Amino acid sequence: MIRYILGRLASVALTFTCVSVIVFLMMHAVPGGPFDGNDMPVNDVVKAKLNASLGLDQPLYVQYFKYMWAVLHFDFGIPFQSPGETVLQLLARAWPPSLILGGAGVLIGAPLGILLGMAAALRRNTWVDYLASAFATLGLTIPVFVISMALIMVFAVWLNWLPASGWGKPRAWILPVIAYAAIPMATYARYTRSAMLDVLTKPFVTVLRAKGLSERRIIFQHVLRNAALPMVTVFLPMFIGTATGSIFVEAMFRVPGLGAYFVSSIELRDYSLEMALILMITMMFCLAYLISDIVYALLNPRIRVGGGR
Amino acid sequence: MTPRSPLYFAWRRFADNKAAVVSGLVLLVIMLMAIFAPLITKTGYEDQDFLTQAYAFPSTEFWFGVDDLGRDFFTRIVYGARVSLTIGFAAAAFSVLIGIPLGAIAGFYGGWADWAVMRLIELFSVVPPLLAAMLLGALTNGGFFTIVLIAALFGWVQVCLLVRAQVKAFRDKEFVRAAAALGATPGYIIRRHLIPNSISPIIVGFVLAIPLAMMLEASLSFLGIGVPPPTPSWGQMINVGMNFMYFYWHLAVFPTAALAVTVLATTLFGDGLRDALDPTLKGR
Numbered sequence: 001m002i003r004y005i006l007g008r009l010a011s012v013a014l015t016f017t018c019v020s021v022i023v024f025l026m027m028h029a030v031p032g033g034p035f036d037g038n039d040m041p042v043n044d045v046v047k048a049k050l051n052a053s054l055g056l057d058q059p060l061y062v063q064y065f066k067y068m069w070a071v072l073h074f075d076f077g078i079p080f081q082s083p084g085e086t087v088l089q090l091l092a093r094a095w096p097p098s099l100i101l102g103g104a105g106v107l108i109g110a111p112l113g114i115l116l117g118m119a120a121a122l123r124r125n126t127w128v129d130y131l132a133s134a135f136a137t138l139g140l141t142i143p144v145f146v147i148s149m150a151l152i153m154v155f156a157v158w159l160n161w162l163p164a165s166g167w168g169k170p171r172a173w174i175l176p177v178i179a180y181a182a183i184p185m186a187t188y189a190r191y192t193r194s195a196m197l198d199v200l201t202k203p204f205v206t207v208l209r210a211k212g213l214s215e216r217r218i219i220f221q222h223v224l225r226n227a228a229l230p231m232v233t234v235f236l237p238m239f240i241g242t243a244t245g246s247i248f249v250e251a252m253f254r255v256p257g258l259g260a261y262f263v264s265s266i267e268l269r270d271y272s273l274e275m276a277l278i279l280m281i282t283m284m285f286c287l288a289y290l291i292s293d294i295v296y297a298l299l300n301p302r303i304r305v306g307g308g309r
Numbered sequence: 310m311t312p313r314s315p316l317y318f319a320w321r322r323f324a325d326n327k328a329a330v331v332s333g334l335v336l337l338v339i340m341l342m343a344i345f346a347p348l349i350t351k352t353g354y355e356d357q358d359f360l361t362q363a364y365a366f367p368s369t370e371f372w373f374g375v376d377d378l379g380r381d382f383f384t385r386i387v388y389g390a391r392v393s394l395t396i397g398f399a400a401a402a403f404s405v406l407i408g409i410p411l412g413a414i415a416g417f418y419g420g421w422a423d424w425a426v427m428r429l430i431e432l433f434s435v436v437p438p439l440l441a442a443m444l445l446g447a448l449t450n451g452g453f454f455t456i457v458l459i460a461a462l463f464g465w466v467q468v469c470l471l472v473r474a475q476v477k478a479f480r481d482k483e484f485v486r487a488a489a490a491l492g493a494t495p496g497y498i499i500r501r502h503l504i505p506n507s508i509s510p511i512i513v514g515f516v517l518a519i520p521l522a523m524m525l526e527a528s529l530s531f532l533g534i535g536v537p538p539p540t541p542s543w544g545q546m547i548n549v550g551m552n553f554m555y556f557y558w559h560l561a562v563f564p565t566a567a568l569a570v571t572v573l574a575t576t577l578f579g580d581g582l583r584d585a586l587d588p589t590l591k592g593r
Binding site: 011019023026027138141142143145146153157244247248252262263266274281285286289 | 428431432434435436437439440443444445447448520524527528531532547551554555558561562565568569572573576577580
């Protein structure tokens with residue numbers, strides 16, 4: 001097990017390095033620099049001085065190693081679009097709204113999806129199943145900004161029940177949380193349904209029925225436990241996926257979160273912030289997959305790597 | 310009685326799946342509308358013929374109303390199908406072109422080739438497609454062909470994995486070993502035996518890559534870094550429609566509905582095709 005984890009960590013390090021190099025090169029290959037904006041033109045001499053002060057006049061590989069060395073010391077630089085703070089301070093300020101909304105969305109959506117999937121699997125090929133599957137397919141195939149749009153149209157514009165945008169009042173959080181919950185709900189409904197159907201057809205379930213165990217105990221004690229395995233592995237990656245979802249949800253509901261910075265850092269050539277955002281997301285995805293795999297291996301003795309016997 | 314081919318049974322399974330059949334028909338109608346767009350609309354998608362009636366609500370004259378720049382909105386939506394479908398199909402085609410060789414090599418040779426391809430896939434799985442697409446879009450200034458390439462860059466992974474699994478499963482079958490014993494080169498075996506046997510996962514991968522590409526295009530256009538105006542793209546129209554939502558609902562609702570219906574129909578059609586062609590994959 002330890003060898004497996006070490007191997008995976010090495011692979012994570014390799015992936016992370018590749019991504020950082022590719023993203024760094026791509027980022028700098030985009031024409032223009034942070035001071036080339038048109039609305040406030042900067043004199044060439046001033047621009048050269050600014051670039052020099054930020055180290056942007058140095059060769060790319062020097063910039064890359066300097067930045068990565070700083071990153072290893074948890075220094076992600078200063079965002080050009082808001083030079084009064086460090087990138088870390090900006091993240092500390094902008095991440096909480098995204099985290100609260102996205103987290104609430106996943107925490108509400110996942111259990112709902114599990115219930116839906118269970119209902120669909122237990123009432124297979126009835127209207128319950130069809131309705132749940134239709135719901136799940138809709139949630140996965142309709143882009144999140146379309147769902148947000150529909151929510152705003154119905155609940156804010158036509159029914160006038162809830163505010164369409166804003167962040168101050170908790171009432172304004174309801175619609176964005178629903179929009180965030182759509183994907184986890186749909187994913188979990190699909191996973192749960194197929195995982196439960198897989199287990200329900202196993203011979204041991206027939207044996208349990210034959211020995212007269214109540215259907216409730218069969219489902220909750222035996223089937224659900226076996227079906228839960230694949231469901232555990234999708235949780236973390238999905239949680240982190242809400243970070244990119246925030247680009248759309250927050251734009252639609254005008255939430256002052258992280259989402260807008262993904263777009264603006266690319267548009268404004270805000271190199272440090274752009275690099276920090278992509279590196280963080282990449283790192284979190286790497287770790288999420290790693291942790292999921294380890295948890296999966298721990299929970300499922302059948303695939304425990306190397307160890308055991 | 311003549312023996313029935315596997316294709317016959319696949320067709321029977323597909324025809325039994327009502328959702329898939331209906332989706333297929335809907336997709337067919339949308340495709341026909343996209344192909345014959347000039348015949349069913351009265352103006353071009355760029356023609357600002359109705360400037361005096363800008364923002365007009367849907368009526369018998371303007372089925373979907375008129376947009377903010379005085380263009381017939383039904384025309385824009387119909388031409389939008391062209392953009393969306395072309396990008397979807399082109400991106401899926403490129404995905405298959407990248408995915409088949411890589412999947413076949415990884416599955417056939419195993420070992421270090423497999424390791425390298427899997428690391429490459431891992432690279433693509435930890436970077437959210439949207440972020441990379443935004444960066445690539447900025448790098449290349451968007452545009453039709455770029456979007457196709459970006460979508461293919463992230464669409465090939467699925468095809469590659471499907472082909473790899475299939476090739477791996479067939480690599481040690483008797484007919485393949487017989488071919489090898491008769492002196493067939495690995496390239497010949499892959500081309501003549503393994504890829505023809507992977508045709509159903511390839512078809513499934515192709516169809517399921519289409520909605521993903523369409524969604525990516527809509528998302529990028531929604532953010533303003535996709536297909537540049539005046540080319541009609543649904544994502545772009547949703548973005549513009551957002552600004553007028555409180556007063557002119559039709560500008561946001563129709564592109565939203567068009568995108569949702571097309572993506573949904575393609576996905577359900579693909580799901581049905583997968584279940585029909587490969588019953589063992591059902592429900593994944």
